Amino acid sequence: MDSAYPLREPCRHCGCVTGWLETRNGQDCVFCEKCRRLCYNAPKTETGRSPRTVTTVHNGIKSACRARIILRATGRCELCGATGNLHVGHLLPVKEGLAAGLTELDLNSDENLAAMCDECNLGIGAEVVPLRLVVAIIRRRLH
DSSP states (O other): OOSOEEOSSOOTTTOOOEEEEEEETTEEEEEETTTOOEEEEEOHHHHTOOOOOHHHHHHTSOHHHHHHHHHHTTTSOTTTOOOSSEEEEESSOHHHHHHTTOOHHHHTSGGGEEEEEHHHHHHHTTSOOOHHHHHHHHHHHHO
């Protein structure tokens, strides 16, 4: 718990003007110091933290996670079946997910990640993977 964070406006529950800042699931939450209730979610520009970007979310995929995704795909691209140099890509692109309010944990969850060859990963780029392909990927994962 951080010390004495000044609230934008007095707490609507008790009128206190100070609180503390706590990060939960990547979101900066401001709590009242007196009644301990959530006052508001502060944007990172207010708290001085760097905002999430496509780059920071991509860099959030740990090596162990990358290995797990490629092993789950049995060393094949989950879109075309090619073998070789595989990447871990997002089924829902990071930019779209951030715009929709998803957290870094949501975007980098195993469910949103897929093993992809160079051609598929670079070819799709920032496009959303079509639903029919996502359904096919999920069906292959279940078998």
